Amino acid sequence: MKLVVVGGGGLRAPLFVEAALRRAARTGLTEICLMDVDAAQLELIGALATELARRAGGAVAISTTTDAETAFADASYVVTTVRPGGIDGRIADERIALSHGVLGQETTGAAGFAMALRSIPTILSYAETLARVSPEAWLFNFTNPAGLVTQALRDAGYSRSVGICDSANGAQSAIAKWLRLPERSVRAEVFGLNHLSFTRRAEVAGRDVLPDALADDRFLAGTVQRVFAPHVVRRHGMWLNEYLYYYYYADEAVAAGAAGPTRGEEIRALNQRLLPRLRQAELLADPGQALDVYFAYERERSATYMQHTRDDAAPVAAAAAAQSHDGEGYAGVALDLIEALQGGTPIRTGLNVPNEGAIDGLRDSDVVEVSCMVDHHGIRPQPIGAMPDAQGYLVNSVKHYERLTVQAVAERSRALAVEALVAHPLVLSYSRAEPLVEKFLAAHAAHVGAWL
Known part of the structure; x- marks a missing residue:
């Protein structure tokens, strides 16, 4: 293969x-x-x-x-x-x-x-x-x-x-480690969109253990849920995808980005230190040294994951790595899929697939992030039913933006691009959307070509 x-x-x-x-x-x-x-x-x-x-x-x-x-x-x-x-x-x-x-x-x-x-x-x-x-x-x-x-x-x-996205299965991984159980013994119910999903149940032997987990301060503090205030998580009564931080703490996220180096600038600085050292090790014909240099870089990069979210959030990276497929991240999701599709043990996992009726209120063709069963027959989204109003409102708003964005890119339409950004809950303004579209198209003209 x-x-x-x-x-x-x-x-x-x-x-x-x-x-x-x-x-x-x-x-x-x-x-x-x-x-x-x-x-x-x-x-x-x-x-x-x-x-x-x-x-x-x-x-x-x-x-x-x-x-x-x-x-x-x-x-x-x-x-x-x-x-x-x-x-x-x-x-x-x-x-x-x-x-x-x-x-x-x-x-x-x-x-x-x-x-x-x-x-x-x-x-x-x-x-x-x-x-x-x-x-x-x-x-x-x-x-x-x-x-x-x-x-x-x-x-x-x-x-x-x-x-595929490793954050889709964050609740499953975290609860398995909390209870010291194999990850596949936890049956999570995930719904939403990529980087905007919720887990509303996590069953072990038929019992939903998520409420007990969310009530435990140590559980919240030891996982990526620490980016949210505990009362926010408990108000939702669900595991929150960590990227929901950017919606629920939007002002703080913008202020943090404006105040210091952006995440891209942090990674560029790390890469500028890594690549010369890797090339030196390679030139010295010492692949072992090169790997040591590489894994030291990876630990440093992971240690800065979402560190800007809250004042006490430095351990978030360690928590995320520890709960994600034994540190395999997105590779773990992809490899789990391959094993199941190849005829191995069937799995239940969160994936981005067409809705096909799984989540009420969304189109069958809408790509959603949802729990799926996977085996050698293929990938099948699992029925979720209706979303609660609070979560459903945000999911539907962002899905509307996504539909417009895909259409705008397909048609290379400036007008649709502006409408897409106006629809996004974090923009919501023509006075912001119009110059943003123009500046993005100008900055990336070599990649996006001419737009109408």
């Missing part, structure tokens, strides 16, 4: 490779192909992946290529994790958004919209190539904003595509 990582030169790729190698025997994995348009960085990351494969016993081949058709030949599964425009594009999005007093976060609000302008056409192009070269392959999209990109894929007819 051949697994392809598009964006394989990215600095998270070795983590994915390491996780995939651990599961190779269970999945039947024989090759991991890393594909990227950045040949120099691909060579560097490919060397790290090759060393990881050697340490794992060498049963899985590592290949690298800058050509999508070569990568997709004979592929069974493709994971897309790319950043069109690079880290500088992310920083531009953040700074443009903040200059207009709105959130600069790459998956949410105005900056998430700007990321979608670049990500959607890029992933659709890869999907077109994959459908031609290996039409039976599955495409797992992790490229941000994951829900919007997956919506565009489905609207374009790519039915063997699904959006």
Whole structure:
């Protein structure tokens, strides 16, 4: 079985490779192909992946290529994790958004919209190539904003595509660790959208244990729920996706972004320190040293995850890593899917898929983040029913924005782009939306082309 990582030169790729190698025997994995348009960085990351494969016993081949058709030949599964425009594009999005007093976060609000302008056409192009070269392959999209990109894929007819995100299963992982149980013994009920989802039940042996967990101060303090005040979590009575912080504490999030370096600027600084050290280790022909340098970087990057959310939120990264597929993150979600689709143990997991009647009040074609059953027959969203009013209002508002955004990108329509941003709860103003659209289109003209 051949697994392809598009964006394989990215600095998270070795983590994915390491996780995939651990599961190779269970999945039947024989090759991991890393594909990227950045040949120099691909060579560097490919060397790290090759060393990881050697340490794992060498049963899985590592290949690298800058050509999508070569990568997709004979592929069974493709994971897309790319950043069109690079880290500088992310920083531009953040700074443009903040200059207009709105959130600069790459998956949410105005900056998430700007990321979608670049990500959607890029992933659709890869999907077109994959459908031609290996039409039976599955495409797992992790490229941000994951829900919007997956919506565009489905609207374009790519039915063997699904959006993945490790935060969708945060409650399941956290409660399993809290009760010291295997993760799959917790049956979570997730509903909403990517980075805007809620878990309203978490059953163990038929009993909902979520109320007990949310009543425990230590549980909240030891998980990503610590980004919210305890009374906010308890008022909802649900596990809150940590990205809801940007809605429920919008003013604080904007102020924090404006006051210090943005997340993109933090990551650029980390990368500028890492890459020369990696290249030096590679030149010295010491792959072991290169891996040590890499994993030290990864620990430092993870330690700063959402650190700006609250004054006491420094341990959030450790909590998130600890509760996420034993530290495998999005790789764990993708590999769980592969195992189940390959005929392994069926799983229940949160994914981004067409609604198909699972959540009342949303269209069947709407891509939602929802609990799914997965086995060798495929992926089936589970019935959720009606959303409570408070959560449903926010989900429906943002889904309206997502529909408009996908349509705007498809038609390259400035007018629709403005309407999309006006519809977003974190913008809600023509006086902000109109200049934002113009500045985003100008900043990313090389990637988005001419718009009407």
